[in-house]
Amino acid sequence: MGTSSSSVAAVNTAVASTHWKRKSTKATSTLNKDKKSDGQMDDDYTPLHVSEMEAREEQTLYDSHLELRPTLDKFEEINKEIMEHRDPAYINKIYSYLLDCMDTAYWEFTHKDQRALMANHLAKIGFCNTVAVYYTFLMTHYGLTYYSSVESSIVESGELGGGIFEAVRIIAWNYTDASLKFADKIGQSGFLKYLVEDLKAQKDHVEDIAEESAVESALGILHNCAKHPNNHHILHQYGTVEHLKPFLKTDVSELRAVTLMTLAYIINENQNDILLADDEVFNFLINLLRTALLIPGHRADGFSSHELAMGLSGLARNDHNKLIIVQRGVLPLLVKMLEIGDNTEQEEAAKTIWMLAFHPDNKEKIRNENNCISLLEKLQNDDCKKVAKAANGALWVVQEDRVSSGKKKKPSSNEIADGTADDDQEGDDQDKQRHLMISYNWADQKLLVQIKDRLKRVGYRVWMDIEQMGGSTLQAMAEAVEDSTVVLICMSDRYKDSPNCRTEAEYSFRLRKDIVPLIMQPKYSPDGWLGMILGTKLFFDFSGKYKFEAKLEHLIKELGDRGRGSDVAIPRDIAIKAADFGTGVGVKKEPSQWSREELLSWLEENKLKHIAKIKQQLTGEHLQFLLKLSQRAPEFFYSYVVNQYGLTNMDDFMKFTCAVEKL
Numbered sequence: 001m002g003t004s005s006s007s008v009a010a011v012n013t014a015v016a017s018t019h020w021k022r023k024s025t026k027a028t029s030t031l032n033k034d035k036k037s038d039g040q041m042d043d044d045y046t047p048l049h050v051s052e053m054e055a056r057e058e059q060t061l062y063d064s065h066l067e068l069r070p071t072l073d074k075f076e077e078i079n080k081e082i083m084e085h086r087d088p089a090y091i092n093k094i095y096s097y098l099l100d101c102m103d104t105a106y107w108e109f110t111h112k113d114q115r116a117l118m119a120n121h122l123a124k125i126g127f128c129n130t131v132a133v134y135y136t137f138l139m140t141h142y143g144l145t146y147y148s149s150v151e152s153s154i155v156e157s158g159e160l161g162g163g164i165f166e167a168v169r170i171i172a173w174n175y176t177d178a179s180l181k182f183a184d185k186i187g188q189s190g191f192l193k194y195l196v197e198d199l200k201a202q203k204d205h206v207e208d209i210a211e212e213s214a215v216e217s218a219l220g221i222l223h224n225c226a227k228h229p230n231n232h233h234i235l236h237q238y239g240t241v242e243h244l245k246p247f248l249k250t251d252v253s254e255l256r257a258v259t260l261m262t263l264a265y266i267i268n269e270n271q272n273d274i275l276l277a278d279d280e281v282f283n284f285l286i287n288l289l290r291t292a293l294l295i296p297g298h299r300a301d302g303f304s305s306h307e308l309a310m311g312l313s314g315l316a317r318n319d320h321n322k323l324i325i326v327q328r329g330v331l332p333l334l335v336k337m338l339e340i341g342d343n344t345e346q347e348e349a350a351k352t353i354w355m356l357a358f359h360p361d362n363k364e365k366i367r368n369e370n371n372c373i374s375l376l377e378k379l380q381n382d383d384c385k386k387v388a389k390a391a392n393g394a395l396w397v398v399q400e401d402r403v404s405s406g407k408k409k410k411p412s413s414n415e416i417a418d419g420t421a422d423d424d425q426e427g428d429d430q431d432k433q434r435h436l437m438i439s440y441n442w443a444d445q446k447l448l449v450q451i452k453d454r455l456k457r458v459g460y461r462v463w464m465d466i467e468q469m470g471g472s473t474l475q476a477m478a479e480a481v482e483d484s485t486v487v488l489i490c491m492s493d494r495y496k497d498s499p500n501c502r503t504e505a506e507y508s509f510r511l512r513k514d515i516v517p518l519i520m521q522p523k524y525s526p527d528g529w530l531g532m533i534l535g536t537k538l539f540f541d542f543s544g545k546y547k548f549e550a551k552l553e554h555l556i557k558e559l560g561d562r563g564r565g566s567d568v569a570i571p572r573d574i575a576i577k578a579a580d581f582g583t584g585v586g587v588k589k590e591p592s593q594w595s596r597e598e599l600l601s602w603l604e605e606n607k608l609k610h611i612a613k614i615k616q617q618l619t620g621e622h623l624q625f626l627l628k629l630s631q632r633a634p635e636f637f638y639s640y641v642v643n644q645y646g647l648t649n650m651d652d653f654m655k656f657t658c659a660v661e662k663l
Contacts, residue, residue: 061117068114071105072121078102079127086137091164094134098167106174119179128182132189135168139194146201147194148214169217176224183224187231195222196238203246219247219258226265229443229494233523235266245274248281254301260285261303264314269527272318282321282328285311289333298345305337306348313352317497319529322359330356331369338375343384350379350390354499357397358506358529366398373398393499396474434485435461436563439504441494444520447542448490451518454552459564474503481507485562486514489534490542492521496530509533516558519543538628558628591627591663594620606659611652613645627663 078097085094105118122128139145147165172191176183186192195218202215222240225231235241240262247259260281267274275281289308292300299305312330316322330352337349353372356362366372376398379391436455440448445466452462463480481487487508495501506529508515517526517539524543526534540555542548594602599620603609630637638657647653 058117058120061113061120065114065117068109068117071101071109071118074101075105075118075122075127076125079122079125079130082130082134086134088141091138095164095167098164098171102171103167103174106178112178115175115178119175119182122175123179123182123185128185128189128191131168131172132186132191135165135191135194138164138168146197148198148201166213166217169214169221173217173220173224176221180228184228184230186221187225187228187234192222192225192231192234192240193238196235196240196243199240199243199247203243206246206250215247216255219255219262223258223262223265226262229497232266232493236268241267241271241274248278256284257288257301257303261307261311261314264311267315269318272321275315275321279324282315282324285315286325286328286330286333289330293333293336293340298341305341306345309334309337309345309348309352313348313355316352316355317528319359322356323361326356326359326362326365331366331372335369335372335375338379339371343382343387346379346382347384347387347390350376350387350394351499354390354394354397357394358499358502363398363400366394389500392474393503396503397499434483434563435463435480436559437480437484437487437508438462438464438490439487439501439508440464440490440520441492441498441501443494444490444492447520450548451542451552451555455556455559458556460559461563461565477504478507481511481513484508484513486516486559488516488518489530490518490520491526491530491534491539492519492524495520496526496528502529505530505533514562516540516555518555554628590624591620592624594623599623602659607655608652608659611645611647611656614656617645623660623663627660630657630660 078101081097082094106115109115109118139147172186176186198214198218199222222235222244226235244259244263247255248263250256250259263275264285285308288300288303289305289312292298292303292305292308297304300308303311312325316325334349334353337345341349353366353376357366373395376391376395379387380395382388382391438448438452448464449466452464455462463484465476465480481504487504489495489505489508505515515534515537517534517537519539519541520543522543522545525531540551540558542551591599591602599618600609600615602623603615603618608614626637626641629640641647641656642653645656647656
């Protein structure tokens with residue numbers, strides 16, 4: 001296998017943000033490094049199956065780049081060949097395919113849209129799963145548990161061995177750089193576990209890591225994939241954070257930088273002590289940003305200034321880190337990006353300021369930072385919608401006195417018709433009834449549109465931002481919160497990490513709106529700022545763990561008449577069903593409204609009156625709470641009733657739980 005040599009080329013990437021030093025095998029079998037290129041990632045990125053708009057955009061890309069058709073057809077042929085030939089005798093052929101076609105195409109078509117289209121097409125045809133399965137075959141064939149330059153030199157005797165490993169990894173590295181969709185699919189394929197094993201094997205040799213190309217490519221691919229939120233739980237399952245820790249101590253600046261940037265995307269509240277144990281990591285990243293802004297092209301150690309700002313914004317998800325980052329002097333650098341940067345840099349600088357402003361001690365410092373507010377005010381009217389949105393968000397949080405919509409503006413019929421604002425309110429302002437507001441992250445839109453439509457069918461007025469309005473978004477949000485009776489906060493990692501979502505949630509909390517939490521992500525447990533806002537509120541799990549219809553019924557029962565217009569005609573079949581589980585249509589008296597006599601009658605009717613603790617301690621309010629608990633947290637419900645009421649007898653336990661369920 002040839003040794004790696006560096007070549008520098010500033011190339012624009014695709015949908016994904018720029019990624020730390022990619023490698024190329026262009027022209028020869030020697031692996032050549034290339035600098036990252038500029039691009040950006042929207043923090044509200046939506047998977048293809050969720051967004052019809054994205055599907056249309058992809059088709060537009062296909063239609064605009066007919067020159068890629070032969071290459072994409074060839075990709076499909078190669079994918080099929082790799083699937084059908086997991087054979088040692090065919091390794092040289094696969095190696096040639098990867099270099100002569102896929103890698104060559106990457107360097108032949110250098111425009112960001114071309115690379116995005118190639119990477120997205122590979123993801124669409126299942127290449128990510130194909131390459132993961134093939135890599136597993138290679139590991140098994142060569143008897144490896146991890147890959148390194150040492151193993152490469154052992155297995156390449158008489159074959160290309162180590163070369164095929166590098167070729168597969170280079171394709172993964174380059175195309176995860178070009179597209180978040182490709183990065184998502186690589187994460188889902190299981191391929192990343194091998195890269196984490198590579199890091200694990202080298203953790204005791206960090207001082208010699210400069211000579212280890214396998215670590216370089218492993219860190220590069222992991223960093224690219226860590227930018228997609230879908231991969232975060234996968235990386236945590238592999239123990240990635242723990243295996244990255246040793247590389248924070250390396251003397252190789254580039255490796256230390258990519259390690260820190262990867263951690264910035266995936267580290268959670270419970271793991272933040274890893275960073276605080278050596279808070280020089282904050283200085284390191286800020287100094288890289290300072291250096292980048294002094295160099296033409298605004299790049300340091302292979303990272304662009306906007307990507308370094310993204311990393312700082314990732315670290316700032318933790319509220320304590322927000323304070324440290326501002327104390328270490330980042331604000332003048334972000335202001336400089338607002339002033340001299342291109343649209344990508346301006347957007348990322350404004351978003352980072354937005355994120356930092358959520359710490360109360362930072363607000364005054366941001367207001368007092370020279371030129372910061374004036375530049376944000378100028379950019380809030382920028383022609384670039386993303387820049388304007390980020391500047392608006394930062395100003396909204398920094399200038400708390402502005403947190404009011406002022407005069408309320410009723411959505412026009414055109415706004416409602418085209419989906420800009422989904423609010424069915426009618427009549428004069430003084431007569432209009434309050435609505436439900438859905439506060440959510442864009443990635444969960446498809447499911448929440450279903451929930452919205454079902455709620456409207458049973459008579460609720462629902463406000464939901466359908467098309468992520470730019471510019472006036474925060475004004476519309478403020479009006480929506482102010483006119484709401486209940487805010488549905490749709491929780492996930494993406495929701496918690498989004499400054500836009502946090503702005504909505506904290507404004508709802510400040511106005512003391514009723515909040516009903518919905519869980520959108522499997523096994524999600526809110527922490528940090530979101531955990532503090534929600535406190536001990538019970539939630540409704542729409543992550544797929546429970547049947548949709550059952551959870552929707554529980555949600556409607558919880559909402560009751562709040563947000564439901566009395567002037568809305570409800571279809572008869574829905575009204576009849578609604579009466580069965582309580583929507584305010586033919587609903588029977590709630591247990592919380594029972595008198596003591598009615599409660600004792602219920603106990604007697606269900607043959608529970610003989611249980612002393614229940615008879616003495618249970619109230620109607622308790623029973624109402626237990627009903628909700630049984631629906632939303634059944635495991636805790638069972639544990640609670642056994643311990644609180646001493647229901648150790650199976651017959652009594654069964655009678656009580658069945659009686660509660662019948663409510």
